Amino acid sequence: MKIRLFRPWSVEHFLAALPVSVKQIVVLDRTKEPGAAGEPLYADVLTALTEGYLAGKSPLPALPMVTGGRYGLSSKEFTPAMVKAVFDELAKPNAKNSFTVGIQDDVTFTSLDYDPKFSTEDDHTHRALFFGLGADGTVGANKNSIKIIGEDTDFYAQGYFVYDSKKSGAMTTSHLRFGPKPIRSSYLISDAHFVACHQFPFVEKIDMISSLRQGGTFLLNAPMPKEQVWDNLPIEVQRQLIEKQAKVYVIDAYGVAREAGMGVRINTIMQTCFFAISGVLPKDEAIAAIKKAIEKTYGKRGRIVVEKNFEAVDTALAHLNLLELPAEATSTFSMRRSVPLAAPDFVQDVTARMIEGKGDLLPVSAFPDDGSYPTGTAQWEKRNISLEIPVWDESICIQCGKCVLVCPHAVIRGKLIHPSLLENAPPAFKTADAKWKDYKDLKYSLQVAPEDCTGCTLCVEVCPVKSKTEVKHKALNMAPQPPIREQENRNWDYFLSLPEFDRNKLNPKLVKDIQILQPLFEFSGACTGCGETPYVKLLTQLFGDRALIANATGCSSIYGGNLPTTPYTTNAAGRGPTWSNSLFEDNAEFGLGMRLAIDKQHQYAKELLERLKDLIGEELVADTLAAPQSTEAEIQAQRVRVEQIRERLTGANSPLARDLKAVIEHLVKKSVWILGGDGWAYDIGYGGLDHVIASGRNVNILVMDTEVYSNTGGQCSKATPRGAVAKFAAGGKPTGKKDLGLMAMDYGTVYVAQIAMGANDSQTVKAFLEAEAYDGPSVIIAYSHCIAHGYDMSHGLDQQKLAVETGYWPMYRYNPMLAEDGKNPLQLDSRDPKTPLRQFTQNETRFTMLMRSNPEAAEAFLKGAQKDIEDRWKLYKHLASMEYGVPAEEPPPEPTPSNPAEVAARKNEVQ
Amino acid sequence: MTRPKVTIDGNEAAAYVAHRTNEVIAIYPITPSSNMGEWADEWSAKGIPNIWGSVPDVIEMQSEGGAAGALHGALQAGALGTTFTASQGLLLMIPNMFKIAGELTSTVMHVSARTVAAHALSIFGDHSDVMACRSTGWAMLCSSSVQGVMDLALISQATTIEARVPILHFFDGFRTSHEVAKVEQLTVDDMRAMLPEESIHQLRRRAMTPDKPILRGTAQNPDVFFQSRERVNPFYSNFPAILQAQMDKFAALTGRQYHLFDYHGAPDAERALVMMNRYFAEEYVDYATARARKLAS
Numbered sequence A: 001m002k003i004r005l006f007r008p009w010s011v012e013h014f015l016a017a018l019p020v021s022v023k024q025i026v027v028l029d030r031t032k033e034p035g036a037a038g039e040p041l042y043a044d045v046l047t048a049l050t051e052g053y054l055a056g057k058s059p060l061p062a063l064p065m066v067t068g069g070r071y072g073l074s075s076k077e078f079t080p081a082m083v084k085a086v087f088d089e090l091a092k093p094n095a096k097n098s099f100t101v102g103i104q105d106d107v108t109f110t111s112l113d114y115d116p117k118f119s120t121e122d123d124h125t126h127r128a129l130f131f132g133l134g135a136d137g138t139v140g141a142n143k144n145s146i147k148i149i150g151e152d153t154d155f156y157a158q159g160y161f162v163y164d165s166k167k168s169g170a171m172t173t174s175h176l177r178f179g180p181k182p183i184r185s186s187y188l189i190s191d192a193h194f195v196a197c198h199q200f201p202f203v204e205k206i207d208m209i210s211s212l213r214q215g216g217t218f219l220l221n222a223p224m225p226k227e228q229v230w231d232n233l234p235i236e237v238q239r240q241l242i243e244k245q246a247k248v249y250v251i252d253a254y255g256v257a258r259e260a261g262m263g264v265r266i267n268t269i270m271q272t273c274f275f276a277i278s279g280v281l282p283k284d285e286a287i288a289a290i291k292k293a294i295e296k297t298y299g300k301r302g303r304i305v306v307e308k309n310f311e312a313v314d315t316a317l318a319h320l321n322l323l324e325l326p327a328e329a330t331s332t333f334s335m336r337r338s339v340p341l342a343a344p345d346f347v348q349d350v351t352a353r354m355i356e357g358k359g360d361l362l363p364v365s366a367f368p369d370d371g372s373y374p375t376g377t378a379q380w381e382k383r384n385i386s387l388e389i390p391v392w393d394e395s396i397c398i399q400c401g402k403c404v405l406v407c408p409h410a411v412i413r414g415k416l417i418h419p420s421l422l423e424n425a426p427p428a429f430k431t432a433d434a435k436w437k438d439y440k441d442l443k444y445s446l447q448v449a450p451e452d453c454t455g456c457t458l459c460v461e462v463c464p465v466k467s468k469t470e471v472k473h474k475a476l477n478m479a480p481q482p483p484i485r486e487q488e489n490r491n492w493d494y495f496l497s498l499p500e501f502d503r504n505k506l507n508p509k510l511v512k513d514i515q516i517l518q519p520l521f522e523f524s525g526a527c528t529g530c531g532e533t534p535y536v537k538l539l540t541q542l543f544g545d546r547a548l549i550a551n552a553t554g555c556s557s558i559y560g561g562n563l564p565t566t567p568y569t570t571n572a573a574g575r576g577p578t579w580s581n582s583l584f585e586d587n588a589e590f591g592l593g594m595r596l597a598i599d600k601q602h603q604y605a606k607e608l609l610e611r612l613k614d615l616i617g618e619e620l621v622a623d624t625l626a627a628p629q630s631t632e633a634e635i636q637a638q639r640v641r642v643e644q645i646r647e648r649l650t651g652a653n654s655p656l657a658r659d660l661k662a663v664i665e666h667l668v669k670k671s672v673w674i675l676g677g678d679g680w681a682y683d684i685g686y687g688g689l690d691h692v693i694a695s696g697r698n699v700n701i702l703v704m705d706t707e708v709y710s711n712t713g714g715q716c717s718k719a720t721p722r723g724a725v726a727k728f729a730a731g732g733k734p735t736g737k738k739d740l741g742l743m744a745m746d747y748g749t750v751y752v753a754q755i756a757m758g759a760n761d762s763q764t765v766k767a768f769l770e771a772e773a774y775d776g777p778s779v780i781i782a783y784s785h786c787i788a789h790g791y792d793m794s795h796g797l798d799q800q801k802l803a804v805e806t807g808y809w810p811m812y813r814y815n816p817m818l819a820e821d822g823k824n825p826l827q828l829d830s831r832d833p834k835t836p837l838r839q840f841t842q843n844e845t846r847f848t849m850l851m852r853s854n855p856e857a858a859e860a861f862l863k864g865a866q867k868d869i870e871d872r873w874k875l876y877k878h879l880a881s882m883e884y885g886v887p888a889e890e891p892p893p894e895p896t897p898s899n900p901a902e903v904a905a906r907k908n909e910v911q
Numbered sequence B: 001m002t003r004p005k006v007t008i009d010g011n012e013a014a015a016y017v018a019h020r021t022n023e024v025i026a027i028y029p030i031t032p033s034s035n036m037g038e039w040a041d042e043w044s045a046k047g048i049p050n051i052w053g054s055v056p057d058v059i060e061m062q063s064e065g066g067a068a069g070a071l072h073g074a075l076q077a078g079a080l081g082t083t084f085t086a087s088q089g090l091l092l093m094i095p096n097m098f099k100i101a102g103e104l105t106s107t108v109m110h111v112s113a114r115t116v117a118a119h120a121l122s123i124f125g126d127h128s129d130v131m132a133c134r135s136t137g138w139a140m141l142c143s144s145s146v147q148g149v150m151d152l153a154l155i156s157q158a159t160t161i162e163a164r165v166p167i168l169h170f171f172d173g174f175r176t177s178h179e180v181a182k183v184e185q186l187t188v189d190d191m192r193a194m195l196p197e198e199s200i201h202q203l204r205r206r207a208m209t210p211d212k213p214i215l216r217g218t219a220q221n222p223d224v225f226f227q228s229r230e231r232v233n234p235f236y237s238n239f240p241a242i243l244q245a246q247m248d249k250f251a252a253l254t255g256r257q258y259h260l261f262d263y264h265g266a267p268d269a270e271r272a273l274v275m276m277n278r279y280f281a282e283e284y285v286d287y288a289t290a291r292a293r294k295l296a297s
């Protein structure tokens, strides 16, 4: 029975709708209410039945047996096989109640077993599965195909598309059904007539063939001559193909695309192959329909693009080959392990399964009970998503560290190495004499993690060194990855095995030195070239070993905490950022809560120290309590003291001593960071952010301002500037950007900085250091280029520069400490804007879109925005030039005496 | 052991235990719960410490949403934390309540139950606010007299630390929160006895710290969310027994025995009334039982 009307719940109609023959009822709820007697629908059904029965109004002769279960939480598949399991359970003498279906619960044994092979699908319905990359157009082409089948044939058609939640290199799976009968199967395809693999590297990573039915068709895009394809398939794939007697078609779609002048666009080529093989439409009709779709999709981009696509369609079929399968599997290699054997158990047992796309098979016991996951697991997932990686020319590199700073994925790193450690270096391991005044005897290495690089090229773009002899040659140059992958892997492993250089010997104010600091945020799934992640990485290099991070929901919570892997990691001592995401709207408060907890436990630890003075020793206690902790060295010294106290406490068994042991680590300074995007900081979380900065507490807030809600696809926020087109502001945003920094400065007690790494990296670094050092609330507003801005991200840093030069993004630092010294707290770090705004906006689709669709409005906006810039700059200049004097020493005002009678009266007040 | 007798209202009874057994208290005013926050603030301002000798940090937030967020953060970082609210305020806490429970976090929130505004606002009492939280995964404990508020506040605190399920401790707005009654005051020793240090140290060990970092609040996909969600089941099935054990322990200490369900009336009753609170109903039942006996004899 399907419920249509849930509320108001009509007992009478519900009972009337049941056949009187019913003896057993099972109610499936798609929600979970831990601790409830049953889920809501189950409870309502039970109420209706009992009520009807007791009142004698039930049409059923007796009270049926009723059970309830949960299914489909978080889009877990629900299939006819599971429905069968539910009914089969009813037939048992002690049918489970409060069960689950669709999972394996080996902890509380709620789950029902089901046969995943059981199928009720109509054989006349053709089922097709396509594996592609988010970026290769597979999904778009399949949406097209479904439209063509739906509109150009009498068939019924269905399409469903599954994305993984990585923002770069994400895999997509398209599930297509079509056939003469209406399609009711709203679940994923497991027994496909047709499986297409649009990306050759998938064959050794993902088990696709197990979804292919006996005698089904497998279409493979293989970038090689057809004779070589078979030998390049792993043994497992060969075996399954032979066993299933599959028809295997291969095409070098990238080759065809190249010849047709379409670069890497393979989608129409693969689509053409699909139509040709599946025979859903007569060939000519199919090709005509595809061409019609191409006209529709690419017409806007001009005739040439359309013609190229036409050519690709026409030539595709000539390159499509049926592969003759040998009788036996002969491959000499197996599918790749998704993680290396060296990975920790949890990664082997749980993370790896998720990476392989087999997370559904993990039982309940595999998971932590409270949602706590180990950090440092992203390093094990070698994604190999870039065909090109940077290669270092050590002979001309000036070792500035800029490439390391801007890498959004912490893939390129610098290290200072004692020459004696280089004896066992792999032959291809490169070093140069260190260009550090104090460390001339050391060697310097700049190393890339070849399988983690996303190929964003930001490192190459930022590199300031051009060869004097070779045109276009820099100290970093992109080169094809496959030929050097293994060699660079060995180099990378070796690089990692070398000890980290002593942090205390480095100057954290210098970009050059920062490259030597280990990043504790690496290989995240952020978009290739993301403008947010370099800031996060920098923060972990500077403060990661003592950072607690509260992260607002948004891109940063997804690339920061989206399973399977976790990019935050630890240093050799096992320290690193601890991270949590609460909600989108409460992040400042969430971080403040962390601060309160730390301060409270710090306070308690200090109190206990005082009380245990005799046991621990007066001097050590006094030193610990008075210890300054503003530099790395001072923090290190405090850690040593804490260890000493710990030692002196061994054996001590008083309650106070035991309590101190439980909170002792809080004697070492912790750094609380509150991270999020502009949607959080300017909009939904602003009330909280405002409250938190007003609280005076020592928290550091990093707003990564992409000027839109990036994670949800680029909707307008109050950070969106005038005239920019965003979702929900399709005609251009009519109002100017909110000045969050100015609002924060208004308190006078908040450290505020507005930064843009691409424009001035040392200002960025200064801002982070000052914000952290300030014993109060700090806000850093960081300009973050983003794919939502609509241009090639490799120019992200240039655009940042232009943003600053045009005055679109003024840089400044407002440090309340300066006011205490009688100085103006506001320092402008960018120059008077001289470049017209147009030079910045003309490079980004978010502005140019309007230029094309509504040039008049765009011009008006541009004028308005230019004026915004001028007005704001004038105001800043004025604020920055104000005279500040040293405030006269004044006694603090008397607190108003609290009148006990008044307090008591208030208690009974009612508001 | 003799305990002081004090004449206080329900809010003060709850606040008393909450303040003595917590470290971070995030507050926001809303009738009829405001007084709990006011008491806590006042006591901390006067330097009154909790049972471990440290003065709790009381902070007013910008909304109950913010109070819940701050509470969530404080709990994650290993503090004992609490908050007080009612009605619309409680509704604003719901998003965080799901997370706090999902992460098996020990905490008690004290709610003087109040009507949720519908066609009109009403500051007065019913359970519409508490009932709106049924799906959050919080345990819910109801007390119905000023003494009960104080007692169950402590029993809740002890239970949540052992059971790891957060507890919403509620009592009727105004009728209980503002009723003044003479009660026996729990002592520091009572509270210490109910909150053994080892369980608190365990809670600290689960805290987020960069010294032994973990990651919480991940985003999960269809492949694993459902299984992970069912992982909490044992904590809920163990909860009633843990609570009863704490109630028994409390009874041994104070002589006041509570049960998960307290039946009151004739053992051979044929008609029963079930409800959350039972003060006047009990009065009636006693009256009716006595009358029935009289008639029978």
Ligand SMILES: Cc1ncc(C[n+]2csc(CCOP(=O)(O)OP(=O)(O)O)c2C)c(N)n1
Binding pocket: A532, A552, A553, A554, A555, A556, A584, A585, A676, A677, A678, A679, A680, A681, A704, A706, A708, A709, A710, A711, A712, A717
């Ligand atoms: C209460 C609530 N509303 C909406 C969402 C959906 N949502 C998740 S992330 C996001 C946008 C985040 O934008 P921003 O803060 O700018 O961060 P960015 O993704 O740009 O880094 C939205 C709207 C949510 N998670 N919670």
Ligand code: SF4
Binding pocket: A389, A390, A406, A407, A408, A409, A410, A411, A412, A448, A452, A453, A454, A455, A456, A457, A458, A459, A460, A529
């Ligand atoms: S190409 Fe991009 S990801 Fe690769 S090393 Fe350079 S900056 Fe890092």
Ligand code: SF4
Binding pocket: A392, A396, A397, A398, A399, A400, A401, A402, A403, A404, A446, A459, A462, A463, A464, A465, A475, A476
């Ligand atoms: S940016 Fe260029 S010059 Fe600077 S360290 Fe990197 S490779 Fe060397």
Ligand code: SF4
Binding pocket: A167, A526, A527, A529, A530, A531, A532, A533, A555, A559, A706, A710, A711, A784, A785, A786, A787, A788
């Ligand atoms: S901020 Fe933009 S570029 Fe970065 S991950 Fe989000 S959408 Fe991608």
